[in-house]
Amino acid sequence: MSTAKDAIRTLLNPRTYLQALKLANFAGYSYADQLARLHRGAGVRIAPNVSFRNAERIWVGDGSHLGENCVIWAGNSTGRIVFGPKCLLGPHVTLTASNYGIEQGTPVMDQPKIERDIVLGADVWLGANAVVVAGVTIGDGAIVGAGAVVTRDVPANAIVGGVPARVLGHRPSALVKAAS
Structure with missing residues (x-):
């Protein structure tokens, strides 16, 4: 005490x-x-402890919300991060449009970076502690579960989770919910 x-x-x-x-x-x-340097649409809300790098290559769509302690890192030279409108990021989400090479014989930090864009469609929700790596596109309406690591593209309206993330299901349409 x-x-x-x-x-x-x-x-x-x-x-x-x-x-x-x-x-x-x-x-x-x-x-x-x-x-x-950040490109922000109308009505964007960003927690005061979000960490950005190379924000001149980050576009955040209208009405999006970036939660507490998110890490949003665009590449140093080419890798962009683009959010569609109404994206929702839970706390501690990480997106990085840059990665190091992994060849043996050269320390990882000394290898050239590989930069590829990350694109989130409209109405995408990334749950707490989700990670999205360089080169991934997440389709409109997709949901990424908490703690998932997204290493490949996610189809529209898919619900994904796990490490690496895989499709677990799809969001029901309004017509399906109304008929129930």
């Missing part, structure tokens, strides 16, 4: 203030600076 003495020690420790400056710097380059 923390005591008053511990609290005073923390307040007097210069490392506390150095850490606060580091966090402010991170917020500046991963959020505030990036928002100015």
